[in-house]
Amino acid sequence: MMKNIMTLTFNDLAIAFKNKTIFLIIFIPLFVFFSLKLVDSAPTDIKKIRVGLIQDAIYAPVILQTIVSSDGIFTVSRVSSEEEGKSWVKEKRLDGLLLPAENRENGLILVVLEKGSLQALSIIESFSALQNLVEGKNLNWIADIQSLQQGGIQKQTLPTWILMLVLLVGFIIMPAQVAEEKEKKLLIALLQTPMREVEWLIAKVLSGMVLILTAVIILQVMCQFEIGNIPSYIAFILVGSFCFSSYGIFLGFLCRNQASARTLGVLFYLPHLIPSALSDFSQKLTSIATFLPSYQLYEPIKNILLNDGHISNLSLEWISLLCVGLLTFLFSYLLMKRRWLM
């Protein structure tokens, strides 16, 4: 009996090795380890907190002197107006904008992207420490915190959920579907008809887009969050669903069977999801995520949902998603023409 169990166990492990499932077992812990390392090391890497001051505004001299003299903690930028400062914060050129509080002499209003973000916390902590040094325990210099992002914490997590849905269809469902059609020789059966390769590909992309749109609509209807600019939001959901459906189909073409497609899907899913979704917590992750198409979807969606962003300011991201979609579509077409692993 034991011999049989051992034989079957080794057989299962051999199958896991053959269909590349074993790579998941190695890859996931490695990936999580490196991601966490990047996130954890982020605060020490942020050498200076970038704060903005309004050029002509009148700040309390003690505060101004403290900020300017604490060169090791803050990098101070002067902005011409409150609007310019806020746009710098939105563009992540500043971690926070300091405005003089009108109702308090030694008071500041801190404008940050998110109230609960690491940037906001580090600014408050630094100010608290500096104030302790200069004045001892006193009324806090930061009198109020303003968040540029709208909505509560639920709305702020919405872009992450949307990204998860899009990537789930793109990297998990689509590759497996394509690989299944290849494995069961269904695709080749369809190619016995006068159907053109490009027709099959377009149909597949459309089916992926429908799945993504359905999931996003259900999420939107159930959560009932207000969307600032609806056309911009739709434009990004459409281009994102096109991009990742096409990407997923391409991955499916690289696999001979469903098991390989599932493995490859996860290998792409996590590196696209985690750096983008955690980009708010780490500058290092942000710098990596910038190169990922998932970030090109996540950032605009976040911008549109939380900061009233508009597609006119996000056209580069929109075009880059379209290009990735078109490029992977072209690769899939070439692989299909060559009957790759069919």
Place this chain on the structure above:
Amino acid sequence: MLIEIHNLTKVYDADRGLQPINLTIETGELVAVIGHNGAGKSTFLKMLASWHLPDSGEVIIDGIDLKNRVAVARKIGFVPEVPNLFEFFSVEYNLKIFARLFQVPFLRIEEILQEFDLGNFRKNRVQILSKGLRQRVSIGRALLADPPILLFDEPTSGLDFDMTKEIYRMIKTFHAAGKTIIFTSHRPEEIKTLATRVIMLHQGNLVFDGPPREYFQSEVYEKLCLL
């Protein structure tokens, strides 16, 4: 429907695949492609069916290069050894989707269901059908566009005696209707019963091409097929 094959080649590795083959198959011929396992029979047939792309060479179907797949798709019907059907869907759905892609009227589906005695199974999912019934659906699908050329890859493999006889009857009927038929086989009785011409492949090379009577008397048969 004339099939011209010029230097058709497909190499998988050193001793597998198909070495350059030149052939002409005339309209209405019933050709048996035979040979041992790995001789290149299925590869040859699958290249004619556009399943595999050749490394080199060309196939001309009635003056049209096979590379122009869309143009010749209605001229060739292929029945693979293992039926590749949408198993979660019904027999009718399977035929409908292909009828749409072949752009043939749905009336043709009724003809096929009747001709292959599938009427009672039309609403059944393919996955619950027996191998023989699946094979009938697969043949029915290949015939949807009424192609003049039919390719069968080991059509009776794994079928019982009655179903084998049924498949032989079908092939004879198609042949009598003027279709050009090419099938791969291991069975001597199949070759004797059906074929008008035998093509034998050995290690990817064409070693015999002639009528069945000559084949069974040939040196190749004695050397390669007799114990």
